[in-house]
Amino acid sequence: MQLVEFLYYLPIIYLIIINIVAFFAMWWDKRKASQHEWRVAEATLLLLGLLGGALGIISGMYRLRHKTQKRLFQAFAIIGLIVSLIIYWIVVTQYI
Numbered sequence: 001m002q003l004v005e006f007l008y009y010l011p012i013i014y015l016i017i018i019n020i021v022a023f024f025a026m027w028w029d030k031r032k033a034s035q036h037e038w039r040v041a042e043a044t045l046l047l048l049g050l051l052g053g054a055l056g057i058i059s060g061m062y063r064l065r066h067k068t069q070k071r072l073f074q075a076f077a078i079i080g081l082i083v084s085l086i087i088y089w090i091v092v093t094q095y096i
Contacts (some may be wrong), residue, residue, distance in 0.1 A: 005056050011091040022053030026060025026067075033066070041071060049080025052087045 025048055029040040032092060045067075049057040057077050067073045 002091060011094070014090065015088065018048065018051055018053040019056035022048040022056030023063075024056075026057060026064055030060075030064045030066040041066075044092045046073070046076045049077055050083050052084050054080035054084035 022045070025040055025045055029045065032039045045057060054077060058081060059069055060075070061077065
């Protein structure tokens with residue numbers, strides 16, 4: 001693969017990686033919560049959502065049943081989803 005081709009796919013690779021990292025951060029936080037240990041800060045989880053990983057955060061919320069009762073967290077996750085959708089739209093329109 002040439003450098004130009006790699007750079008072409010770099011935003012898509014970034015979005016895939018950030019969503020995987022966000023989902024595993026939710027999983028790690030859930031695991032630590034069940035063990036009554038130090039957890040991942042909510043600000044870190046929300047930042048991952050705002051950086052494009054909102055699908056990972058939201059899927060982690062409902063797949064793992066984690067932070068689904070915290071309305072403020074849900075609101076910020078939705079804001080992160082809107083920001084992520086804007087990022088996805090920019091990436092998709094760049095490749096069409």
